[in-house]
Amino acid sequence: MDRPAFLRLTPSSQVRSGSGTYRITHEIDLDSVLAVDIATGEPKRLHVHEIEAVVPETSGDGDASATEAAPGKACGDYTDAQWSEAQRRYGFIKPLIDHSLPSKEQIAEVAKRAGVSVSTIYRWRSLFSHSEHVSSLVPGQDGRPVGTRLISPEQEEIIRASIEDRFLQTQKFKPSDVVVLVIDRCKAAGLKPPAAGTVRDRIAELHPALVLRRRGERAKARDTYEPIRGSFPGADTPLAVVQIDHTLLDVIAVEETTRKAMGRPWLTLAIDVYSRMVVGLYLSMERPNANAVGLCLTMAMLPKDAYLRRLDVPGSWPVWGRMAKLLCDNAKEFRGKMLSRACREWGIDPEFRPVKLPHYGGHIERLMGTVANEIRTLDGATFSNPKERGSYDSEGQASQTLEEIERHLVDFFVTGYHERFHHGIDGSPKQRWRLGIQGDGSKPGTGLPDLITDTQKLRLDFTPAEERTIQEYGVALDHVQYYDEVLRRWINARDPDQPKLARKFLFRRDPRDISRIWFFDPEIQRYYPIPYRNVSRPAVSLWEIRAAKAELIRDGRSKIDERTLMEGALRRRSLAEDAREKTKTARREHHRATRLAARTNGDAPMEPAVTPRPAPARSTSLDDIFAEPPPVFTIRPNTNVR
Structure with missing residues (x-):
């Protein structure tokens, strides 16, 4: 069973930070809380990006590091x-x-x-x-997680009725009075009374507005908890509705070493409708696909402190958490099975823009227009049409690499767009976000968004998957072979439901670096990294392999295997190195290969992308591969964090 997906940063919640365990007491601002060290009682300010969930210690021979290295089942694996x-x-x-x-x-x-x-x-x-x-x-699961306890439905009903009869009344009895009533009723029914803490937990789960109304304070409940209404249907609070879309930027990006033009990059953007805050982005030279959407959404849901430090961008970007509804257009990359299932798994309701109603996605469209105006200030801008461009030589004047364009955009969002007055919300996006989170004297806020605790599962859910059989050599995807000892026991396995057929297993891989894949062991219910069978092979992207295959087919080659594909990919790299002075296509290929090499050698990428590395040991964590910003947690007073 999966561990809880979110950490609520509310008062009394326990969390981890560094080597200490803390209990949250107060929210301080949009990206920090006040907490007390449980061991010493000392108060301390904790920043969201420093907070982790409290993970129970394993018992017996359990190995925490191994558990972390072997993430559980992703939603797409069912x-x-x-x-x-x-x-x-x-x-x-x-x-x-x-x-x-x-x-x-x-x-x-x-x-x-x-x-x-x-x-x-x-x-x-x-x-x-x-x-x-x-x-x-999903049917057939193992039930509750180890360490959790379940009281009987009869006990649950007695607790529910006792809360109804004693606590949710205008007399305003105390929780201790409810505990006494539960004990008396359980004894009368011949049942073992539940612990007092269990009863108090059920009371704590009640929504404050419900408690106020039932205890005779309807006016206070209405004034305190009536939601702030927005102009977009349902966008009443931060992250209630997020819009996402792509645009081809009106600027020429240059290759890192030669500073020669490669072409126009694609930008995927996501915006919070309530506040107009940008929640996530992904910049690439590749055309938009489901992988780009997944990377943008993953970034949107995670804290961005490490990302800003990597880009060396000043300021703060205190946006993270799960959106309730994702509004997309009808492009095929938004309608894929993987993306749809991942959204549902994480409690996100994907909704497609009604046909012939372009204003329904007006917020993201306006943001794209704002970005277009900002991009025109860069060298190499192409403008929106030839008449506007005039005699300006876009390719000749281009000087910004993809990473430099990304840095410029993020700096613009963080220090400019988020601080700028917007007439539609009567303030800046950051002010509006703060109002929605913290509230003011007359309206309550939602509190800090929940932090996502299981970032490995988040990344796997938004990563493409394949089904393959396991042979003596291991497994092959696109003619590339992979092997690790963890596969040995599944060699030539038969389908348990159809013994005449070979059993297929789930594998996941990031297209940008296929030097290793992730194998889901159906018995252990965990993922393991599987490297190339021939670990001397270079790290390559799926696009390089498929381009090499297409070239071999055009040349009439009858034999296509891993060796010829790798040779073809390396040959294309060499040709791109020689030709990049002449053609944009070659420079794009060289750009892709050098960025892959930089990540493989340990250099941190400037984009929120998967970080490929050489063949991993089985204990390697997904965090070593997916070099994304740190996990996101919801921060409210009294929440325990690490």
Whole structure:
């Protein structure tokens, strides 16, 4: 079972920071909290990017590092039938999740509609509440995580009824009074009373607005918790609605070494509709695809402190967390199975822009226009049309590399766009974000967004997957062979449901560096990195391999194998090195190869991209490969963080 996906940065939450364990007491600002050291009682300010979830120590022979190195199952690894059943179950319990304290009648009604017992509905709701992943409802799972406990439905019903009868009343009884009532009722029913902490936990789960209303303070509940309305349907709070789209920038990028023109780069951008804050971006010379969308969304959901330091951009970008709704256009890269399933897994509702209603995505369109105006200040700008460009020699004047364009854009967003007054929101995006998070004297804020604890799973869910059989040599993808001892026991394995067929296994890889892939062991339920079978092979991208294959086919070569493909990829690199002084296409290929080599040699990339490395040991963490910003957690007073 997956660990909880999010860390809520609320008062009383326990977290880790460095070697210490802390309990959050207060929110300080948009990217830090005040916490006390549990061991010493000393208060300390913790920045969000320094906070980690408290991970329980393993028992027995468990190895924490091995667990970290072997991430669990990604949402795309389930069969269509398993995923459909999980979504069906989620559809039944979703109304119950939206209510902190569903009534017995509501539970019974859902059980009747689902055709299952009341206890099954309790179990489904509990499973989802722990991980907040739809995949927790996949049939055949192992149940609750090790270390969690489950009281009976009868005990749960007594707690629910006792809270209803004693706590949610105008007399305003204390939680201790509810505990006493639960104990008395359990003894009368011949049941073992639950722990007092369990009862208090159920009370703590109640929404404050519900408590105020039921305890006779409707006006206060309305004034305090009525949401701030935005002008876009549903965009009432930060991250309620995020729009995403691509644009071909009106500027020529140059190759790093020769400073010769390569062409115009593609930018993928995501914007929070409520505040107009830019939440994520991805810049590349490749045409937009599902991988670019996934990388942009992953960046959007994670903190950006390390990313800003890598780019050497001043200022802060205090935006992270899961968006509730993702608004996309109808391009095919947004409609892929991998992206759709990953969004659902992380509780994101993908919604496609209505046909013939371009204004429905107006916020991202306006942002793209703002970016276009800013880009025109750079050397090598192409402008929007030949008439506007006039006699300006865009290629001849181009001087910015892809990384320098990215740095310029991020600096513009952080120090300019986010601080600039916007008439539509009557303030700057950063002010609006602060208002939505922290509130003001008359309206409450949502609190700091939840930090994503399982960043490895996040990255895997948005990474392309393949199914392959395992042979004596290991496994082959696009003629490239991979092997590790972890594959040995699965060589020539048969399908358990159809013994006449070879069993297929799931493998994931980043197209930008295929020097290793990730194998999901179906028995251990973990991923392991698998290097090239021939570890002397160079790190290459999938595009280089496929370009080499296309060239071999054009040349009429009948034999295409790993050796000829690698030779072809290296030959193309050599030709690109010689020709990059002459052609933009060759310079793009050289740019791609040199960036891959830089990442393989340990140089940090300037873009939020996967960081390829040489063949890994099995203990290597996904964080070594996916060099993204640090994990994101939600920070509220009393939340425990690391």
